[in-house]
Amino acid sequence: MKYFKEVTVWSDSNSTNHTYYMKDDKSAMVGYIKFGTSDLFKFKNPIRIDTRGRKFEVLKMKGESDEVYFGKKEEPKKDLITVKGSNGKEYYLEKIGSKYTCTCPGFTFRQKCKHVDTMA
Ligand SMILES: [Zn+2]
Structure with missing residues (x-):
């Protein structure tokens, strides 16, 4: 899972690019950070995204463990x-x-x- 900042240049200048939290191969997104904010909004289920013709930059951020979104078990807590x-x-x-x-x-x-x- 990586953060992808969209850098697509739109012909429509009113479009803003958000940052998407997606699988490494960009096949599905699990959340996004709205332009101008820093809060990650997570979806209940991964959403398919059409990335054709769009450009993204990988953001270097410390990601949380979102394995749970793809049905893998959560890491046990440290105090267990x-x-x-x-x-x-x-x-x-x-x-x-x-x-x-x-x-x-x-x-x-x-x-x-x-x-x-x-x-x-
Ligand atoms: Zn026991």
Whole structure:
């Protein structure tokens, strides 16, 4: 995902170029920054864009992780503790106040699991 600043010269001088947040190959955009502003407006779903005849410059900006827009899982938060279940699956322990929660099925059903027990 990259920011593309449109630099198309329009014959219609009233047209303004915005900055688009698109997939690297410009096949879909997930958001845009309106001309004259710096806020990224994100779309709920990626939108196809016709870039034929239009010019873009890649902006060097620190991008956020927008993997989630394309259905990939989000990176676990840093304050979560990753544990491996007996089936090889990974679960995340999170400390809330003085208690831990766990994303494993055992904890989901019983609010209790061996992962949380080992933290106590
Ligand atoms: Zn657990």
